[in-house]
Amino acid sequence: MKILTTAKKVVDVELTIHVENGAIVKDGLQYVINAWDENAVEACVQLKEKNGVDTTLVSLGSGDNTDMIRKCYAMGIDNAIHIDDPALENADSFVFAKVLQKVYEAGDYDLIITGKQAQDTDSGQTGIILAEFLGLPCVSNVIAIEVIDDGKIRVSRLGDLGTEILEVTLPAVITVSDGINEPRLPAMRGIMMAKKKKIQVMDLEALGTSYDEVGGGALKSEVAAFMESEKRQGGQKFEGDAAEITANVVGLLVNEAKVF
Amino acid sequence: MAKVLVIADIKQGELKGSTAELLSKARAIGAETAVVAIGSNIESLAKDLADAGSDTQYIADDESLALFSAGPYASCVVDAARQSNANLIWFGFSEGGKAMAPRVAAQLEAACATEITDVVLEADQITVTRPAIANKVIQKVKINTERLVAVVRAGAFEAAEGLSGTRNVVKLTAPEADLKAVIKELISDAGGEIDLADADIVISVGRGARDQSGVDLVKDLAHDLSAGFGSSRAMVDSGLMAHNKQVGQTGKIVAPALYMAIGISGAIQHLAGMNGSKTILAVNKDPEAPIFNVADYGIVGDLFEVVPILKEEINKIRG
Numbered sequence: 001m002k003i004l005t006t007a008k009k010v011v012d013v014e015l016t017i018h019v020e021n022g023a024i025v026k027d028g029l030q031y032v033i034n035a036w037d038e039n040a041v042e043a044c045v046q047l048k049e050k051n052g053v054d055t056t057l058v059s060l061g062s063g064d065n066t067d068m069i070r071k072c073y074a075m076g077i078d079n080a081i082h083i084d085d086p087a088l089e090n091a092d093s094f095v096f097a098k099v100l101q102k103v104y105e106a107g108d109y110d111l112i113i114t115g116k117q118a119q120d121t122d123s124g125q126t127g128i129i130l131a132e133f134l135g136l137p138c139v140s141n142v143i144a145i146e147v148i149d150d151g152k153i154r155v156s157r158l159g160d161l162g163t164e165i166l167e168v169t170l171p172a173v174i175t176v177s178d179g180i181n182e183p184r185l186p187a188m189r190g191i192m193m194a195k196k197k198k199i200q201v202m203d204l205e206a207l208g209t210s211y212d213e214v215g216g217g218a219l220k221s222e223v224a225a226f227m228e229s230e231k232r233q234g235g236q237k238f239e240g241d242a243a244e245i246t247a248n249v250v251g252l253l254v255n256e257a258k259v260f
Numbered sequence: 261m262a263k264v265l266v267i268a269d270i271k272q273g274e275l276k277g278s279t280a281e282l283l284s285k286a287r288a289i290g291a292e293t294a295v296v297a298i299g300s301n302i303e304s305l306a307k308d309l310a311d312a313g314s315d316t317q318y319i320a321d322d323e324s325l326a327l328f329s330a331g332p333y334a335s336c337v338v339d340a341a342r343q344s345n346a347n348l349i350w351f352g353f354s355e356g357g358k359a360m361a362p363r364v365a366a367q368l369e370a371a372c373a374t375e376i377t378d379v380v381l382e383a384d385q386i387t388v389t390r391p392a393i394a395n396k397v398i399q400k401v402k403i404n405t406e407r408l409v410a411v412v413r414a415g416a417f418e419a420a421e422g423l424s425g426t427r428n429v430v431k432l433t434a435p436e437a438d439l440k441a442v443i444k445e446l447i448s449d450a451g452g453e454i455d456l457a458d459a460d461i462v463i464s465v466g467r468g469a470r471d472q473s474g475v476d477l478v479k480d481l482a483h484d485l486s487a488g489f490g491s492s493r494a495m496v497d498s499g500l501m502a503h504n505k506q507v508g509q510t511g512k513i514v515a516p517a518l519y520m521a522i523g524i525s526g527a528i529q530h531l532a533g534m535n536g537s538k539t540i541l542a543v544n545k546d547p548e549a550p551i552f553n554v555a556d557y558g559i560v561g562d563l564f565e566v567v568p569i570l571k572e573e574i575n576k577i578r579g
Binding site: 013014017019093094117119120122123124128129131132137138139141154158159162163168169177179182221222224225227228229232239243245246247249252254260 | 372560
């Protein structure tokens with residue numbers, strides 16, 4: 001069985017982000033692997049350990065993704081492809097899904113596992129749209145994957161009414177939530193091995209397509225401007241005798257906030 | 261003219277509040293309104309759907325739709341969108357909505373935007389506002405297609421007073437089941453618990469609770485106040501709380517009238533899931549905890565000491 005997984009390099013959400021003239025100030029930003037993609041990579045490596053599957057990572061985007069890809073190699077991924085094309089800078093989810101479709105079709109994969117959303121856009125669309133383009137079954141927000149046989153997996157999904165257990169016929173697309181696992185810290189041996197591994201880097205042309213063909217010429221949506229989000233102001237903070245300050249706060253909830 | 265199709269949020273046979281909120285917004289922008297309801301034994305909801313502010317009710321009522329299945333449910337929405345010719349197709353915030361919206365958009369070749377907090381129509385140009393990067397920035401997104409499929413962020417729109425609609429039911433044919441992703445079992449969330457998504461009060465517990473006794477103490481307060489009971493990620497990771505209780509960027513996004521963060525330090529991912537709440541009360545031992553930067557009222561103290569007093573004081577008022 002062959003699994004394709006995705007990793008996006010995203011801005012580190014722990015750091016302060018400034019906006020100037022409708023754009024994010026790039027100076028001083030740091031980039032990390034999208035947390036949910038890290039869960040997807042871990043899920044692949046666990047399936048490799050349990051079921052002997054072959055794992056391929058694909059990363060889309062322009063610029064140097066080497067550190068991120070080496071980290072995924074160190075975690076246990078077998079092969080990695082980087083679609084490095086400056087045209088992808090402002091792409092929407094549909095464009096990313098089209099590029100992934102091309103990658104999928106160039107290989108022979110049985111399963112695609114992606115993070116359920118990217119930390120930078122918080123959109124949660126690409127994996128599901130990819131499945132639509134490919135005409136494959138798709139389950140999102142998954143917290144467990146188990147191989148039944150070469151043609152079937154069982155997954156658990158967090159739904160609105162509880163945990164849904166589904167049997168899915170392969171090939172399929174699964175998007176995972178962070179509840180699925182705790183990504184491993186790569187061991188030293190893995191880190192050393194990762195340094196020697198090759199990363200297949202190609203642009204859209206080498207992938208056999210073009211920015212226009214993947215919909216870049218007709219984006220369905222584009223970010224017109226960024227704004228700083230309104231910061232919520234802290235209010236009143238009370239320290240001292242627990243009984244006194246708690247009674248005081250309950251009084252404020254009643255009389256000032258009028259919530260009771 | 262704008263035509264809005266709202267996907268009714270139905271849980272266990274009951275119409276949830278987000279439906280009226282979305283229809284109110286549709287009315288406010290002067291749009292024609294339609295609603296699509298999907299499920300089994302839901303025909304009796306037709307009146308509620310009209311009263312929530314819709315002029316047409318598309319209803320897909322079939323035994324095969326008793327359990328959520330993203331493929332067939334999305335097909336029903338696409339069917340209603342085509343019949344109503346809606347250019348704005350809105351889901352309320354839910355896991356089902358998040359699973360369906362990109363499918364519906366792909367099938368209609370429409371744009372897709374999730375977590376929107378506002379939508380503006382000027383001439384034929386649709387623009388939406390949405391938070392990104394764990395709420396650290398706001399994006400203004402220009403929609404280049406005539407049609408937009410969107411998931412509306414919890415608490416973004418308010419239900420108007422005195423809504424009314426016209427009863428005009430259109431029955432939809434149930435689509436074929438998805439034989440490639442078959443739901444085998446639904447392990448229901450503990451019965452009788454208050455739904456986090458539309459509770460007026462949500463009380464969440466964090467690492468400060470230490471162990472089961474701390475969790476039980478906070479849970480007891482939530483029970484007393486008929487509040488939704490949520491959790492920080494740390495408590496889910498430690499196994500003390502279930503995944504579906506997690507409030508935050510990756511879990512449930514809530515915007516209740518009152519949010520109580522009990523023993524939660526306030527990681528950015530948690531704040532992203534609750535900072536739309538009207539009033540926030542935080543209880544934490546550490547006076548420097550980041551949660552106090554967003555809380556309207558902060559009590560610095562050990563939750564084991566504070567929560568019983570909080571419970572007693574609130575019960576006094578409520579009689």
